[in-house]
Structures are given as structure tokens and as C-alpha cells.
Amino acid sequence: MALPSFMKHIRLLEGSGLIRTAKQGRVRTCEIDRRQLAAAEDWLANQRAIWEGRADRLAQYVAALQEKEKSK
Amino acid sequence: MRVMNPELDLTMTRVIRAPRALVWRAWSEPESFAQWWVPAPAKCRVAAMEMRAGGALVTEISEDGRAFVPHMNACFLHVTDGERIVFTDTLTGGWRPSDQPFMTAIISLADRPEGTEYAAHVMHKSRADRDRHVELGFHDGWGTVAAQLAALVETQARKGA
Numbered sequence: 001m002a003l004p005s006f007m008k009h010i011r012l013l014e015g016s017g018l019i020r021t022a023k024q025g026r027v028r029t030c031e032i033d034r035r036q037l038a039a040a041e042d043w044l045a046n047q048r049a050i051w052e053g054r055a056d057r058l059a060q061y062v063a064a065l066q067e068k069e070k071s072k
Numbered sequence: 073m074r075v076m077n078p079e080l081d082l083t084m085t086r087v088i089r090a091p092r093a094l095v096w097r098a099w100s101e102p103e104s105f106a107q108w109w110v111p112a113p114a115k116c117r118v119a120a121m122e123m124r125a126g127g128a129l130v131t132e133i134s135e136d137g138r139a140f141v142p143h144m145n146a147c148f149l150h151v152t153d154g155e156r157i158v159f160t161d162t163l164t165g166g167w168r169p170s171d172q173p174f175m176t177a178i179i180s181l182a183d184r185p186e187g188t189e190y191a192a193h194v195m196h197k198s199r200a201d202r203d204r205h206v207e208l209g210f211h212d213g214w215g216t217v218a219a220q221l222a223a224l225v226e227t228q229a230r231k232g233a
Binding site: 044047048051052053054055056057058059060061062063065066069 | 079080082084086088089090094095097098099104107108109111175190192194196
């Protein structure tokens with residue numbers, strides 16, 4: 001694998017919070033974030049995050065709806 | 073009687089500071105539902121929402137706002153106006169068995185002094201489906217996307233002003 005594509009993968013992993021990286025001189029060290037990894041493996045936690053996210057957005061949407069009603 | 077299976081079920085409640093009728097509207101009107109069901113920047117389109125037992129609940133999702141793909145194909149099992157919605161993707165509209173059965177959700181709304189309690193009890197089929205569903209749930213991202221959400225709500229508020 002060429003270095004640029006490798007770095008792309010690394011950045012994706014880092015962006016998703018699965019790893020942390022630190023560069024010292026010419027060496028970049030990658031470290032796995034075990035908590036994030038465990039969360040990714042826990043499908044039920046993932047489902048919960050989906051439903052919590054929906055509830056958050058519903059609450060926000062209803063708040064906006066309420067403002068709209070008041071301003072009528 | 074409802075039995076909770078901690079391995080396969082999740083329950084959550086949220087108090088929304090608004091009257092129950094308004095929360096019900098946000099859930100039961102297709103154009104409102106589409107505004108909050110999936111996190112931005114993905115867009116949701118409601119293809120069918122027949123709020124009665126046996127009625128279809130079909131949504132589509134788009135990453136770019138142009139090309140929509142199927143997202144959820146479910147069937148209402150029970151609807152009590154303003155109070156309760158039970159739906160499942162183990163069936164599709166008209167009680168036809170689904171080829172991708174995964175969950176049943178019970179949504180309850182109750183009056184509280186501060187507003188409305190919104191509760192969800194979601195029962196999943198089994199862990200065996202997890203990979204497929206994690207893939208499907210991919211669009212829903214991880215929890216909230218606060219900045220995008222704020223932008224959406226602000227847009228809504230501006231429209232309403």
C-alpha cells in the first residue's frame with residue numbers, strides 16, 4: 001500500500017475516534033482507543049445512540065414548531 | 073404484559089418541553105417526521121405513513137439530497153392517537169412478512185408537568201442480525217451531531233419567524 005492511501009486509512013480511523021496518533025519527528029505512532037472500539041462492537045449501544053439521537057432531534061424539532069406556533 | 077430483555081431490548085425516555093399534541097404532530101405528520109428521523113446532512117423522505125394498525129411506514133434516505141435509497145420498511149401494529157405507536161419491520165404494510173425482520177418499537181407519549189414524556193421501548197430480534205443492521209444504521213451516525221442539528225433547528229426557526 002502506498003503511503004498516501006495508508007495515511008488516508010489512518011486519518012479515517014483517527015477521525016472516527018478508534019485510534020489516536022502522535023507524530024514525533026518522522027515517526028507517527030498509532031494507539032487504539034479501546035473504549036471506542038468496545039462501543040463499536042456493542043451493537044445495542046449503537047442502537048441506543050440512534051434512538052437517543054432521534055429523541056434529541058425530535059425535541060429540537062418540537063421546540064422549533066412551538067416557536068412557530070407562538071409567532072403566529 | 074411487556075417483558076424487558078436486557079440482551080436485546082433498549083428503553084429510553086426523554087421529557088420534551090412541549091404539549092403532547094405538538095409532539096404527536098411532529099411524529100405523525102410525514103413532512104415533520106422526515107425533519108428529525110435521520111441526522112443531517114442525510115435527508116429523509118417518507119414514502120408511506122398510514123397511521124393505523126396494518127398501515128405502512130416506509131422511509132427513504134439520501135446522502136446528497138438527490139438520490140434516495142430505501143431506509144425503513146415497516147408496519148404499524150397499534151396506533152392510539154396522541155398516546156401510543158407500535159410499529160415493526162418484521163412486517164411491511166398490510167401485515168406482509170418482511171424479508172429483513174429486525175425490531176419492534178413501542179413509542180409512548182405521556183403528560184408531565186414540564187411537558188411530554190417521550191418513551192421508546194425497542195425490541196430486537198437477535199444479535200445475529202447485528203452486522204447487517206449496523207450497516208443499515210450507519211446513516212444514523214453516532215449519537216447526536218450537535219452542530220448540524222443546531223443548524224437545522226435554526227433554519228426551521230427562521231422559516232417560522
